[in-house]
């Protein structure tokens with residue numbers, strides 16, 4: 001057989017299926033092709049690698065079209081006993097070498113990745129045996145002296161060291177959260193208690209995060225068992241306390257691997273029995289099971305997997321062959337490469353620590369944000385109205401929104417109100433933003449006033465885009481003095497940040513304004529400084545993705561091009577990430593504007609595409625990408641120039657992007673920022689320090705920025721932050737859309 005000059009890569013999915021595997025597969029195939037490599041898919045995991053033949057198929061650009069929105073994996077996955085034996089792996093080596101494949105991308109769990117590493121280590125000896133038995137020519141074996149390999153973790157459990165998120169975990173959280181929301185409404189109607197079991201093997205990630213997202217009352221996870229003694233009584237006390245405070249639904253979440261301090265499994269049945277016997281409550285059990293694996297992948301699973309798949313191929317093709325195979329993961333919002341076997345070892349170390357009842361170590365291995373979230377949840381579940389502690393000043397804190405509504409705003413208010421009341425402070429809710437503040441439209445919030453807000457979209461306190469003028473500050477100062485407000489929490493977007501900055505900069509003129517202020521980023525536009533993501537952006541992105549999935553489906557039978565207009569004001573985040581997650585062939589961003597030459601080349605691409613059999617075109621345009629080249633203009637242009645070849649439809653998604661219940665990610669972000677933001681406010685107000693800040697998530701960590709730094713961190717004219725990390729995705733989005741446009 002002749003030697004192939006192009007590199008040859010194979011990609012496979014193995015182990016449990018996970019949503020987002022298809023996006024990773026698509027990215028691997030398209031990145032390989034546009035890098036001049038040949039790429040093969042191995043169907044049915046190691047079973048296919050051992051069987052060979054039709055299980056190993058060369059992939060072309062179009063073979064991975066239309067799969068982004070599909071759950072599971074389109075190339076199948078299977079368990080293979082044969083691959084666990086050397087004989088099976090010998091067969092697998094023969095099948096790869098026949099195709100001259102010596103680069104491998106494996107998407108699977110720790111079992112699959114361990115198997116791949118073993119295979120890689122044995123590669124030489126397997127080839128030697130194949131040469132010796134005359135199955136493979138010596139020259140052929142010599143051309144492929146090593147098997148390079150990279151791994152990506154596909155697992156809904158988020159149980160792997162070396163990546164902050166595994167492919168599929170975010171979507172599983174979506175499914176769990178949807179189920180919990182449904183359960184909560186029936187539980188509240190009947191004043192029932194539900195005990196819900198979620199998946200995760202040795203990992204409590206899904207249980208912990210869904211407990212935060214669902215506003216659950218108690219959670220049991222493998223890494224940190226409940227108190228050594230009498231945990232059942234403690235759980236009952238907390239649930240009873242909640243009932244006394246007026247709570248109608250009670251939910252306990254149990255991770256499937258939950259255990260007590262002695263290592264005995266804690267089952268849902270046990271929890272149910274305890275609650276029925278001790279509280280006399282009607283208690284129901286729900287085991288979510290495989291529902292958690294179902295459904296379409298979330299926006300995050302699509303964009304992250306695309307990013308990882310792209311990086312996997314670039315690593316195989318660009319990097320010098322590494323001694324060790326690498327795991328391509330994500331850490332602090334950036335792609336990382338970590339020695340694979342180190343990751344597998346550390347993953348097993350967590351399981352071992354749990355087995356040896358060394359729970360502190362298990363928590364350490366999970367990382368600081370896991371621990372931080374656990375601490376917040378623990379505090380939240382124990383929170384109840386309390387009188388102020390002896391000798392402690394009772395602070396008067398006000399909470400308000402600024403800017404448009406964003407899903408997750410209510411979640412923040414609930415956490416801040418309850419944590420504030422728990423510490424004995426008074427918390428006032430200001431209705432309708434800064435306008436309400438001027439009107440003195442405030443009410444004292446009590447513990448039950450935010451009941452059910454953890455999961456509720458919209459903004460119950462009301463919003464307004466009013467930015468106070470210098471004249472208004474007089475009135476605001478009067479109101480703050482009247483209510484003796486010691487600290488202010490603003491949860492909102494651009495105009496909210498502007499308003500608080502104005503208050504802060506005039507604090508020396510008005511004593512009542514000389515109080516600490518904390519701003520929390522909440523806007524679907526994701527256009528705020530100091531935070532890579534704002535509360536609400538993930539929900540809006542998922543709404544866009546769901547809507548575009550449906551729009552695409554509506555066109556299966558016709559040759560049609562859609563121009564979809566999304567929100568974002570002067571920030572292209574939603575447009576770009578929406579395009580990446582739905583496979584748009586062109587995204588128009590305000591950061592780059594629109595040129596006539598771009599429109600012309602897009603038109604030519606469409607004409608060419610439809611001529612060669614394409615059925616669907618998708619262009620996503622940010623609402624402010626260009627003032628004159630509007631969505632209607634682009635539609636008219638394409639319609640006219642496309643002639644009979646295709647027709648064009650416009651879809652302006654509008655306010656569905658601001659609505660909807662917050663996604664799990666937004667609820668968790670809201671909870672973390674609310675807890676940390678309130679801590680800041682209480683600390684500063686308690687010590688009468690008028691320091692003010694905006695808080696956000698940067699590199700996966702909660703960070704505070706002095707409010708005085710706002711002007712230097714923004715591009716005032718375009719109303720967006722100077723730093724826009726996600727613009728790094730532009731080349732990947734372009735590459736995924738067109739082979740010839742690197």
Ligand code: ADP
Pocket residue numbers: 014015016046078079080081082083084085108109110111112113114115116118155
């Ligand atoms: P996961 O990858 O999700 O952890 P499994 O542990 O079931 O799932 O592994 C999937 C497949 O990977 C197995 O069916 C087997 O073929 C292969 N595999 C797993 N562990 C090994 C191993 N130690 N050696 C060889 N192959 C393995």
